[in-house]
Amino acid sequence: MSTLEYIIWNVLGYAAMPVILLTGFIGVAALSLWVLSLTSDKEHS
Amino acid sequence: MKLISKFWRKLCRPSKAAVGTVLGLGFIGGILFWGAFNTGMEATNSEAFCASCHAPIVNEIRETIHYSNRSGVRAICSDCHVPHNWADKIVRKVQASKEIFAFVMGNISTEEKFYARRKHLAVREWQRMKENDSQECRNCHNFEFMDFSEQGQRSVKQHSTALAAGEKTCVDCHKGIAHQLPDMSDVPGWQ
Numbered sequence: 001m002s003t004l005e006y007i008i009w010n011v012l013g014y015a016a017m018p019v020i021l022l023t024g025f026i027g028v029a030a031l032s033l034w035v036l037s038l039t040s041d042k043e044h045s
Numbered sequence: 046m047k048l049i050s051k052f053w054r055k056l057c058r059p060s061k062a063a064v065g066t067v068l069g070l071g072f073i074g075g076i077l078f079w080g081a082f083n084t085g086m087e088a089t090n091s092e093a094f095c096a097s098c099h100a101p102i103v104n105e106i107r108e109t110i111h112y113s114n115r116s117g118v119r120a121i122c123s124d125c126h127v128p129h130n131w132a133d134k135i136v137r138k139v140q141a142s143k144e145i146f147a148f149v150m151g152n153i154s155t156e157e158k159f160y161a162r163r164k165h166l167a168v169r170e171w172q173r174m175k176e177n178d179s180q181e182c183r184n185c186h187n188f189e190f191m192d193f194s195e196q197g198q199r200s201v202k203q204h205s206t207a208l209a210a211g212e213k214t215c216v217d218c219h220k221g222i223a224h225q226l227p228d229m230s231d232v233p234g235w236q
Contacts (some may be wrong), residue, residue, distance in 0.1 A: 028070075028071060031070075035070060
């Protein structure tokens with residue numbers, strides 16, 4: 001692997017970690033908001 | 046955009062549910078997310094997953110001591126080819142996304158193609174292991190606990206000098222211990 005390839009993959013690899021955690025947070029938040037919208041946060045028209 | 050701003054507004058607005066309920070949802074959601082993520086990671090570490098592309102090489106290990114031995118301890122592909130600590134594992138997995146491209150392009154889709162590319166794959170893996178001081182070997186084989194009295198003369202000589210001094214690392218000598226070697230004619234340091 002060339003130095004450039006090594007740098008690219010390392011940058012992408014380490015950048016993936018916050019992306020994974022943020023995706024998890026957004027997914028859990030969206031699911032929780034949906035569950036809450038069905039129950040206590042139900043909008044009354 | 047509208048969806049994002051709606052999502053953001055909802056995130057900023059306090060829920061009418063009890064704090065315990067909101068925390069509980071987050072806690073359970075976190076466990077589910079992490080469980081699913083880890084299950085996915087483990088699935089891509091299984092021998093069956095590796096064999097889906099590298100079938101010929103996975104079969105070769107059956108003839109070696111890393112598959113069958115007197116103590117019944119065995120290594121699977123990921124034990125030697127995927128770093129064990131989390132950060133390095135993620136980097137390797139992201140790097141492996143390039144291999145999905147190779148899979149789609151059919152780079153090793155037949156045995157002939159696989160054998161033609163074998164040396165390239167092997168050299169890259171040896172280089173990776175050399176750079177990390179054969180970390181995946183050392184996950185099981187600890188130099189500190191090697192009993193030289195149980196080793197052959199040549200092993201003792203190499204382990205007590207080059208390996209002990211850090212001049213060489215495991216993979217410098219132990220190539221082809223779990224797979225057949227490719228054409229080694231122009232591999233540096235190999236006779």
